[in-house]
Amino acid sequence: MKDQILGDREKALEAAYFSQEDAKLLAKLRQKAPLDEIAVAMGRKLRVDDPELLLRIRATGISPEAAPALFLAPLAQVAWASGSVSKQEYKAVLRLALSRGVDRDSPSYLQLINWLDERPADSLFELAAEVIRSAFSVLPADERVDRIKSVVDACREVAEASASPLNWVLGIVDLNAVSSSEDRTLDVICRRLREGAPK
Secondary structure, three states: OHHHHHHHHHHHHHHHHHHHHHHHHHHHHHHHOOOOOHHHHHHHHHOOOOHHHHHHHHHOOOOOOOHHHHHOHHHHHHHOOOOOOOHHHHHHHHHHHHHOOOOOOOHHHHHHHHHHHOOOOHHHHHHHHHHHHHHHOOOOHHHHHHHHHHHHHHHHHHHHOOOOHHHHHHOOOOOOOOOHHHHHHHHHHHHHHHOOOOO
């Protein structure tokens, strides 16, 4: 009985310690930010309540206003899969961003254009997948699966954008419309988004 009480107390102290450490990390993030609310704003925008993740996002230099672009980063990742972004892929990414409520004049839209003009490092794409996973982790399992499928479907749409325009006009379904590099990238995105998710 005494051992159980000590064990429970240790667990409570450990939880309090981690809570204090999270608070310290948030405080450090706020001290480095131009505004005290930057971390809270990013957390609210990303629906993530992970101070370490917020610190890593902040370290990328992405402004809090542009942070929602991380949810669109997989689209840019697929567009870059073949080594360059085609005009059709570029248009598809921006069309999909607009269809998801991103305004043309918003910092997120401009951030996305920057990523399409100059390929970001793989670490940014990995971070974006982590942000998406964290945001989706609060959802019920079936909704999480639906949201992941929605992201992957949008990525596939970008991958298929480079298919011959004549095929689209004629309504020809080209099973080889997605290149092997795009297919591999889609697989990577799918795996990253599903990491740690219940089966």
